[in-house]
Each structure stands twice: as structure tokens, then as C-alpha cells.
Amino acid sequence: CQSYGAYADYSSNDYYKKTAESKKAYFTNPYTENGVKMITASYPIVYNDEVQGVITVDINIKNFSQLECDTDKYPTMYVDIFTDDSTFVYDSEDEDAYYGKKLTDVLDAKQYAKIQKGIDTGKSFAVNTRRDNGSQVSRFYTPITAGEQTWWAVSVLNKSDLNKNTVKLVVIMVIISILSIVLIVKMASSQLFKNIKPIEKVVAASQQLRTGDFNIEIRAESEDEIGKLSEAFSDAAGTLKGIIHDLKDVLQQMADNDFAIAPAVEYPGDFESIKQSLFAVVSDLSNTLSEINIVSEQVAANAENISEGAQSLTEGATDQASSVEELQATISNVSEEVGQNAEHARAANEMAQNVGDEITNTNISMQQVVEAMEVINSTSMQINSIISSIDDIASQTNLLALNASIEAARAGEAGKGFAVVATQVGELATQSAEAARNSTELIANTIQAVEQGKNLVDEAAGKLVVAAGKTNDLVENIGKITTASENQADALSQLLLAADQIAAVVQENTAMAEESSASSEELAAQAAKLKELIDVFNLYQGQNQ
Structure with a gap:
């Protein structure tokens, strides 16, 4: 077991990165390191669904040479090992010729398509292809489960050898596949067990921490990263245990009303902020209790003043209630x-409106009279013109009668009868002229009287118009008085309602003042009790932290 150096040196490599991301086992493609051809099997260490680390096992490609390839019966048979992306891991015929190459680099597209079709099934299959030298070979593919990947073990032999004993070939292929799997699993398991065993102690200790048991001691059995991890975990558990016990003692001291606390252990790193926060809480509580003590004394002193004020307020509220009733x-x-007044103003307004309507109607009648007089005046003027015409006719008739009398006198005896007629006509003409003059005088007097009547009527109509305007002003003023009276009545109603509300408020104030007096006495008693409770505490005075 060995370390791969700093985390930054290996965290980006596939054997670590892909295993950490997928949380599953991963087998790398073949690579060469320090002149050694190998593959790496990676297994994640998962705890609480989090990857805590990765265990890797490097497998030398030469280990695959232990596989039995050709036999006396099948001298042309050789074995290939492919990754899941058809990369050559091992070729028993020539380890260096195809190492690290893709199968697509060796076969043409048509032959590779047949192989890929079988690979897609994920099951064992066989396919016939042609080698570079033109010989036909049969390839027997068997899947190998490598973690979450599927690798392939391929047994290849010429069809001529295959036809010798096909059953034996299949058995050999299966045996080779099983041996390959057993070999890989045995090598990976051995290395994995060796690396995981120390971590099991760390996992058990973390389970113990989760249950609240801090009595943990882990001995480092190696000096690698896992050993250092075990030692660091044990130290962290001891430090955490000391801090928790110290916090328990401090909290118990506070529960006993003693806030003059002092830590008994060191609080390293971020734990220092816990200690500072604890002292800040104790300091704030001590300051708050001190202020409460001062305030309780002030409350007790003010409660008596409030009680006296409440009694004075009660007496004043009683006087206010009497004044509000008046x-x-x-x-x-x-x-x-x-x-x-508003009702009388409304009646006067209606009467003024009626008078205004009567004056308006009378004014309209006067206007009609004026129009009739104008018609009479016009007709009289026409009659006067007609009488003037009659007077002219009478003058002409009289002149004709005079001429007829002259002619009758000239005629002598024969003209006597005509002279009598002329005389009568002259008299009628004179009477007609007299009657016309009399009519003219009468019509002139009538026109003068009509003109005077028209002037009087115009003057009366003008006065009626003025009176109608003043009546309208009177109606408008009375209407304003009516509106003002109604508004005053509404305002007084609202004022009366407000007075009722004030009376209710005064009564409530009286009751509240009495309650306030009683509450003040109770408040003084509670303040005294609060001071007694606070005096029990031994407050924090800012000791050296």
C-alpha cells in the first residue's frame, strides 16, 4: 500500500476522478508507467453516501501471460483481452504489437461492424473474420465484468484448427475466461482488503461519534495517509470530548445562577468562536439582568406616581362627565x-318662489298687452291713411260739384235739374270732408292715448322685471338661509353625537383610571418580586477570558 502524493497530483487522473464521480469501481485503459505496462482498478470508499477516498490496485499486464493460449491441438490459437471500448490490453501472440491500440485500427470497418454487433448484446458470441495474411479465423468473445465495465476475453484460432475439436475449444475458452476473472478478482480483492482494514476502524469510530460517545482511541498501524487519518481522527475526537465536557460544566454553572464563568480547556481554531459566543451570551445576560434590576427599582418608584395620577384622573373624569352632560x-x-328655523326658512322659500312665479306670469301678460297696443297703433295709422284718402276724395267731389253748378248755370233752364244734383253732391262732399276731419282728430287722439298707454305699460313691465329679479335674489337668499340652517342642524346633530361619544370616552377613562390605579399597585408588588429574583444571580463582571 502506498500514497500517490498530494491530492492535486492524482485527483484529476481517471482512476481517481471517474471513481469519485460515479461512486463505483473503475478499470482504466492500459498505460505505461516507469517502463511497466499496466492497468489500474479503482474502488471508492463511500460513507454516508459521500466518497471518503479511493483505493487503487495496479495490475501488471504481464500477469495475463499466465493464461493458457496455444496448445498442441490448437497451435494457431491465441488470446486477446479488450476493454469496454475495444482497446487492446493483452495479446498473447505479440504483447507489444497491438498494446493500447483500438480494434478498429486492426480490422476493416465491415469486419469490425460484425464484432460490434455482438458486443452490443453484452453476451458471449462468436464471429468469423479474416486476418491480414488472408487466413480465416474464428473469434470467441466472452464478457468479463470489471467493476461497472464490461471487458472482453477473446480466443482466436484458425478455422482449420477450430474444426478439429470445436467442443474442446469452447471449454478451453471458458476456462481461460474464468481463470482471467479469478485472477483479476483475486489480485484486486487482496489489495483492497489490505487497504480497507485500517479504514474500518475509522468508520467504526465515526459511528461511535454519531451516537454521542467520544471515548475513542485509534492506533495508527502505518505511517501512510490512512495511518495519519486514523491519528488525526483520534486527536479530533479527544479535543471535541474536552470542549463538550467544558461546555457542560459551564452550562451547569449558569444553571446554578453563577454567571462568573471561566473555560478549563483550550478552544482551538474555529472552536474559539464558540467560546467567544458563549462569553458574549453570558455578558449580555448579565448586563440584561443588571438593567432589569435597575428598571425594577424605577418601576416600583414610578408605580406609586402612576397610582396617584390615576386617582387624580378619576376625579377629573368625574367632573368632565358632569360638564359633558350639561x-x-x-x-x-x-x-x-x-x-x-330651518323649517320656517323652507316655508318662506316656497312662498317667495310662488311670488316670483306670479310676477313672472304678470310680466308675460304685460308684454302681451304691449304687443296688442302696438297692433292697435299700427291699425290706427292705417285708418288715418284711409281717412286722408277719403278727405282727398271729398275735396275733389266738392270741386266737381262746383264745376257742375257752373255748367248748369250756363245751360240755363235746361241745367236747373243738374244744378240741384250738383248742389246735393257738393253738400255730401262737404259733410264727408267734415266727417273725415272729425275721424282724423279722434284717431289722432286714440293714437296718442295708445302711445301713452304703451309707455305706461312699458314702465310697469320694466318695474315688474326689476321686481322679478329682486324676487329671484330673495328666493336665492332664502334658499341659502335654508341650506345653512339645514347644515347647522346636521352639524349640531354630529356635535351631539360627538358629545355622546365624549361622554362614553370619559366613562371609559374613569374606569381605566381606576383599573390603572389597581394595576400600578400590582406592578409595584411585581417589581419588588422581580428584584428579589435577580438578586439571586452572581453576575458576570468581565473576567479575563
Whole structure:
């Protein structure tokens, strides 16, 4: 058994890396080290599902030369050993010719395809191929379990030898395979048992630690890494045992109300932070208890003041309750009066709105009268024009009557009858002119009277418009008064509700003041009791750690 040096020197090698990653046994491909052709079998050391290390067994390729290859009956037979990726490990015909080569480098693709097809089955198989010299050979493949890998033992012989005694050849192939397996297993097991035996003590000690038993002593039986591991594990268990016993003593001392602690053992490395944390906890507890002691004295002193204040608060709350009751009665009376004012304001608002509506309707009627007078005035003007026309006709008729009288006078006796008619026509024309003048005077007086009436009506209509505007202002002001009265009524209602709430709060304050007085007396008693309990502790004063 030997060490492979520092961890960094071998941790990246396949025999360690792949075994540690898969947590399974692994056999390397053949390699040469210090002039020796070999393979390495690696076995993981797993504890609590974690890889604690890797045990390796180096196997010299020359050991495979012990396999029986050719015989007198089968002089052409030779044996090959392949890894799971068809790499030559051993060839009995020539150890150096194919060592480390791939089977694909020796056979063409067609022949290798037949072999690969059998390898994929994972079972024993036979295949016929042709060698470089043109001779046909039969290859008998038998799987070899190498950890989690499948290697192959191949017996090869010319078909001419095979046909001599096929059964014997199969038996020989099986024997060779079994011997190969037995040899590999025997060599690996021997080396593995030798390396694992010291580790079993370490595993047993770790199991003992897990159960809380620190009475552990492991003797190193070698000076390699496993021996050093055993010695270091034993020292670590002893240190841990001493620290745990010291912590138990310190905690028992604290349980006995004595916080003036001091460690009895060294706390190496990261354990120093445990000691510092322990002292920090003890210091904080001591400071806290000291502060509690001071506060308990202050609480006892303040409790009496609180009790006196609570009694004064009770008396004041009683006076406040009487004042609040008087305030409630006053607010209730004012609220009723404001409610009545609001009701009267609403009635006045309705009346003012009705008066405004009447004035508006009267104003509309006056406007209609003005329009009728304007129609009368227009019609009178038309009649006056017609009478003027009648007066003109009367003047012309009178002129014609005068001319007819003149012509009748010229006619003499024959024109007397016509003269009478002309005279009558002249009189009618004179009467018509007189009647026209009288009508004109009457119509002129009527137009003047209509104009005066129109002016009066316009003036009255203007006053009605002003009155309607003022009435609207009055309605608006009364509406504002009504709204304000309603708002006041609502505010007084809320004020009354608030007074009720204040009364309830005052009553609660009175009850709470009485309870506070009783609680203060109880608090003083509890503070005295707390001081008695704290005086029992021997507090930590910052001794040398």
C-alpha cells in the first residue's frame, strides 16, 4: 500500500476522478508507467453516501501471460483481452504489437461492424473474420465484468484448427475466461482488503461519534495517509470530548445562577468562536439582568406616581362627565331651535318662489298687452291713411260739384235739374270732408292715448322685471338661509353625537383610571418580586477570558 502524493497530483487522473464521480469501481485503459505496462482498478470508499477516498490496485499486464493460449491441438490459437471500448490490453501472440491500440485500427470497418454487433448484446458470441495474411479465423468473445465495465476475453484460432475439436475449444475458452476473472478478482480483492482494514476502524469510530460517545482511541498501524487519518481522527475526537465536557460544566454553572464563568480547556481554531459566543451570551445576560434590576427599582418608584395620577384622573373624569352632560342638554336645545328655523326658512322659500312665479306670469301678460297696443297703433295709422284718402276724395267731389253748378248755370233752364244734383253732391262732399276731419282728430287722439298707454305699460313691465329679479335674489337668499340652517342642524346633530361619544370616552377613562390605579399597585408588588429574583444571580463582571 502506498500514497500517490498530494491530492492535486492524482485527483484529476481517471482512476481517481471517474471513481469519485460515479461512486463505483473503475478499470482504466492500459498505460505505461516507469517502463511497466499496466492497468489500474479503482474502488471508492463511500460513507454516508459521500466518497471518503479511493483505493487503487495496479495490475501488471504481464500477469495475463499466465493464461493458457496455444496448445498442441490448437497451435494457431491465441488470446486477446479488450476493454469496454475495444482497446487492446493483452495479446498473447505479440504483447507489444497491438498494446493500447483500438480494434478498429486492426480490422476493416465491415469486419469490425460484425464484432460490434455482438458486443452490443453484452453476451458471449462468436464471429468469423479474416486476418491480414488472408487466413480465416474464428473469434470467441466472452464478457468479463470489471467493476461497472464490461471487458472482453477473446480466443482466436484458425478455422482449420477450430474444426478439429470445436467442443474442446469452447471449454478451453471458458476456462481461460474464468481463470482471467479469478485472477483479476483475486489480485484486486487482496489489495483492497489490505487497504480497507485500517479504514474500518475509522468508520467504526465515526459511528461511535454519531451516537454521542467520544471515548475513542485509534492506533495508527502505518505511517501512510490512512495511518495519519486514523491519528488525526483520534486527536479530533479527544479535543471535541474536552470542549463538550467544558461546555457542560459551564452550562451547569449558569444553571446554578453563577454567571462568573471561566473555560478549563483550550478552544482551538474555529472552536474559539464558540467560546467567544458563549462569553458574549453570558455578558449580555448579565448586563440584561443588571438593567432589569435597575428598571425594577424605577418601576416600583414610578408605580406609586402612576397610582396617584390615576386617582387624580378619576376625579377629573368625574367632573368632565358632569360638564359633558350639561353640554349635551345645551346642544340638544340649540339643535331643536335650529331645526325649527330651518323649517320656517323652507316655508318662506316656497312662498317667495310662488311670488316670483306670479310676477313672472304678470310680466308675460304685460308684454302681451304691449304687443296688442302696438297692433292697435299700427291699425290706427292705417285708418288715418284711409281717412286722408277719403278727405282727398271729398275735396275733389266738392270741386266737381262746383264745376257742375257752373255748367248748369250756363245751360240755363235746361241745367236747373243738374244744378240741384250738383248742389246735393257738393253738400255730401262737404259733410264727408267734415266727417273725415272729425275721424282724423279722434284717431289722432286714440293714437296718442295708445302711445301713452304703451309707455305706461312699458314702465310697469320694466318695474315688474326689476321686481322679478329682486324676487329671484330673495328666493336665492332664502334658499341659502335654508341650506345653512339645514347644515347647522346636521352639524349640531354630529356635535351631539360627538358629545355622546365624549361622554362614553370619559366613562371609559374613569374606569381605566381606576383599573390603572389597581394595576400600578400590582406592578409595584411585581417589581419588588422581580428584584428579589435577580438578586439571586452572581453576575458576570468581565473576567479575563
